[in-house]
Amino acid sequence: MIIKPKVLFILHFPPPVNGAAMVGQYIKDSELINRTFEADFVNLTASFSLKSIGKGGLGKMITILKILKNVFFNLKRKDYDLCYMTLTAKGVGFYKDFLIVVLLKMFRKKIVFHFHNKGVLKSSSNKLNNLLYNFTFKNTDSIVLSPSLSYDIEKYVDKDRIKVCPNGIPEILEDSASNMANVDNNDTCRFLFLSNMMEEKGVLVLLKALDQLKDKKVNFECHFIGAWSDISDIKFNTVVKEYELTNYVFAHGKKYGDEKAQYFLNSDVFVFPTFYHNECFPLVLLEAMQYSLPIISTPEGGIVDLVRNGKTGILVKQKSIEELTNQLQLMSENKILRENLGKAARMRYEELYTLSEFEKNFSAILNNIVANN
Incomplete structure (x- = not known):
């Protein structure tokens, strides 16, 4: 025994x-x-x-x-x-x-x-x-x-x-995995942010960068998923209207299970410009890698080991609107780049996470x- x-x-x-x-x-x-x-x-x-x-x-x-x-x-x-x-x-x-x-x-x-x-x-x-x-x-x-x-x-x-x-x-279900490469967004690059709606998670930084991206005439959408926190729905929508992003930015609140999975499946790039003081090793980045999404994030905590800069995603300086905007534009306009980064991200997930x-x-x-x- x-x-x-x-x-x-x-x-x-x-x-x-x-x-x-x-x-x-x-x-x-x-x-x-x-x-x-x-x-x-x-x-x-x-x-x-x-x-x-x-x-x-x-x-x-x-x-x-x-x-x-x-x-x-x-x-x-x-x-x-x-x-x-x-x-x-x-x-x-x-x-x-x-x-x-x-x-x-x-x-x-x-x-x-x-x-x-x-x-x-x-x-x-x-x-x-x-x-x-x-x-x-x-x-x-x-x-x-x-x-x-x-x-x-x-x-x-x-x-x-x-x-x-x-x-x-945990691994995603096989039927979800088989659909990962089947999304066609008709030249509209779809960005996804998924976390609690906190300022330190980079929500307002991302909105400002999206405002600048809009001014560059880039064709995009950005979907925000997460529970309202120190950024309320009222505050969020006020900023969206101020930046004239109503036709570009959409907030959906908390999503779980199949509903959350659908947003991953329908996205091209995962964006997480966090400067949260307690950030260590966000599970949401593992989820994005699992769905073959390239990541734009910041070198906070253990993210520098999780996201390989230039190989599975891009790391930008925290709170840098200009740098974030530039990388959003690069991803928007280079489908081959984001597909290659996404495939590498998936392989890294399978190997380590x-x-x-x-x-x-x-x-x-x-x-x-x-x-x-």
């Missing part, structure tokens, strides 16, 4: 729908991970909507106490070989997670942290945070999503204890940590 390592997974699940929560759900549902480990799961989510993230309140305090109670009783009933935790890097979320870290260390557990955000290095200039980080990271391992994100924790974690495990997403590849890498890392140190 094979004895499986006992692992307590303390991680986020939807709602809300974000990268960390989606990966958490993939881990929980993974046949390979559950076959490899004797796994128990604790939901670390204390904010159940995008608007409540980073905010306090009595309800959230009660939820945090329930999480602590859940972790405590799991630790009491089972002797885990490893405790895995998706640690929040900074702010109120880190202080909440720190309470759980204290609990894990009281039980003298081997710990691995998995980062879906960043900000440790910047926050460490605060003396209290520096003290808490020293305690948190002592004798622990960490997983980051990209080599470009290791810098954020190297002050506290030895390089040989930092593991890299890129996220992966499938869910099965993530599951294999992730399981190997956890097994290695259990066996060593």
